[in-house]
Amino acid sequence: MEDGLQVALVGYGLAGRVFHAPLIEATPGLRLHTVVSSNADKVHADFADARVAADPGMAFADPAIDLAVIASPNHTHAPLAIAALAAGRHVVVDKPFALDLDEARAMAAAARRADRLLTVFHNRRWDADFLALRALVAAGALGDIAELHSHFDRFRPQVVDRWRERPGPGAGLWLDLGPHLVDQALQLFGLPDAVQADIAIQRESAEVDDFFHVVLRYARLRVVLHAGALVLGAGLRFAVHGTRGSWFKHGLxxxxxxxxxxxxPTGDGWGVDTAPGRLLQVDAEGTLREMPSPAPAGDYPAFYAGVRDAISSGAAPPVTLDESLAVMRVLQAGHDSAASGRVVRP
Structure with missing residues (x-):
């Protein structure tokens, strides 16, 4: 028997090649056994020992495979995950978990029937800036939070011919970047009471949404999630305001x-952010002071270490099914709000 958990990676585009394959290979106890791709030369240039399969079903049926990682286009996530679970494999799905809440619920039901792990790759829980913000909130350094502005802006004026920017199920910016920002907000504050969303097309030649401005409403707190494709140079990632101070973070x-x-993705220097945030507080005398900001290193490898431990020893998965479904509830509410022009309760 081969050592470690054997992994089949479905898809070797940006997500599979840049994110999943290197993190899998860097995780002790995991081994990249098979890659499902139509381009064997591309795979073998990076992983000479990996097997290449042309069809996902072949990989799922292989008794050597323990874990299937779905890194294919968004509209395939649900059918491929359900097929892998039915074959007895544990499953990691790249974000978004599914196209809509109904698909997500069907996936969760399939995982429960199969008694197998199903989790989603919300890797940005382990961004250095989000880890810093989480530490500030947990320590009460900002007091009661009133506003959180979470931006993921880019300057991409030209539309690229790729599936994410072509009309069809699963395309568009809200399903691309929205899952990251929603998951982070829910990790800090839980499900909102209501969602108000503006999702739009701004670039002249774009055919799918390339802008969103979504407000998550809590009792007093407002969380603003924003992304655009025509934002040049601003670089704001977070702005957070509370009763004791504010925190600003620029850069990714x-x-x-x-x-x-x-x-x-290993070593002491991995994930170190050289541009930590700026923490401003008002002291008891009313004087504005700039205080040291937490600066933890980012840790994407923690996700797959968590997957390994959940399968091998029954530890809690890095992202639970309930958390995966909660993100989908907000994504669905965002779509419904933008379509109706109304505030929607998730």
Whole structure:
């Protein structure tokens, strides 16, 4: 028997090649056994020992496979995950978990029937900036939070010919970046009372949404999730305001950029953010002071370590089914709100 849990990775595009394959290979106790791809040369250039299958069903049927990772286009997530679960495999699905809440519920039911792990790759729980924000909130450094602004803006004026930007199920920015921002908000504050969403097309040649401005409403707190494709140079990632102070963060976590260059996701320098946030507080005398901001390192490898431990020893999965479904409830509410022009309760 081969050592460790044997992994079949379905899809070797951006998600599979840049994120999943390197993190799987860097995780002790996991081994990239098979890649489902139509381009064997591309796979073998990176992983010479990996088997390449042309069809996902072949990989799912292989008794050597313990874990299937679905990193294919969004509209295939639900059918492939359900097929893998039916074959007795544990499953990781890249975000979004599904196209809508009905699909997500069907996936969860399939996992329960099969008694297998099903989890979603919400890797940005382990962004350095989000870990810093989580520490600030947990410590009460900002007091009672009144506003959180979470941005993931880019400047991409040209529409690229890829499935994410072509009309069809699963395309568009809300299902691309929305899951990251929604999951982070829910990790901090839980499900909102209501969702108000503006999802739009702004670029002249775009055919699917490339902008969203979504407000999650809590009793007093407002969480603003924002992304656009025509934002140049601002770089705001977080702005958080509370009764004791404010925290600002510019620039993105460095892990994605490092993975794109082929860096190995291990070592003391991995995930270190050289641009920590700015923490402002007012002291008892009313004087504004800038205080040291937490600066933890980002830790994407923690996700697959958590998957390994959940399968091998029954530990809690890094993202639970309930958490996966909660994100889908908010994503669905966002779509419904934007379509109706109304505030929607998730």
């Amino acid at each position: 976590d460095p892990q994605e950029a490092a993975l794109r260059t082929g860096a190995i």
